[in-house]
Amino acid sequence: MRGGRSLDTSMGFGPLAALVMGARSGDVDPSVLLYLLGPLGYTTKQITDLLDTESGMLGLTGASDMRDIGAALAAGDGRAALAYDLYAYRIRQYIGAYAAVLNGLDGIVFTAGVGENDALVRSKVCHNMESFGLALDEAKNKEHTPGLRELNQSEGRVKILVIPTAEELEIAQQCAVLCGTAH
Incomplete structure (x- = not known):
């Protein structure tokens, strides 16, 4: 986002593009x-099922x-370690791409289930990203x-935020506007 306006998104033609997800x-x-x-x-159909659900x-x-x-x-599963590393790696790739589009970063936002609740994902994403201005405070991260939390170290020039998701509230507010019942 620049000036409150979206410049790009990781979504493509359909929901398969971007990050590796639960089953996509x-x-x-x-x-x-x-x-x-x-x-x-x-x-x-087999390919669609494979990419969408398997x-x-x-x-x-x-x-x-x-x-x-x-x-x-936590139990030492190597496949889980690979999955965590791949997930964080792909997020880091998108951060780098968007930093290039924006000519820098003001903030990184972690949200939704994983972003709000998984300190290890946040740590892996921010690891070795100092050249982008990210400096995660590991104590705050854990x-x-x-509510809203700021996880960056004071010397970090990019804000690292956890912002709770409120999708249902946003949907309700937009519906109220469309129905003419917004207050």
Whole structure:
């Protein structure tokens, strides 16, 4: 966002683009699709099912919920470690791309289930990003207090924020505006 206006989004034509998600693949080299269609003989429905419901964290670890993957990681599961590393790596790639588009960063926002609740993801995302101005305060990162939180060290020039998601409230407010009942 620049000046309150969106300049780009990680979403593509459909919901498969961008980050690896619970059961969705995220970005995939188009050559993979050609290989699945050609030499492996997959149908388009099989490919759709594979990319939409059988890939992502589920395909990497056997679980789609980051809480379950976190528990597997704590138990020493190597596939869970790979999934966490891949997830953070892909977020870091997008941060770098957007920093280039924006010519710098003012803030990074972590939100929703994983962003609000998974300190390890936030730590891995911010690790070794000092050249982008990120300096995560690990003590603040490990605290789990409700509401808006600022996690950057005082010397960090980029704000690192946790902002709780309020999708239902936003939907209700927009509906009220459309129905002419907003106060």
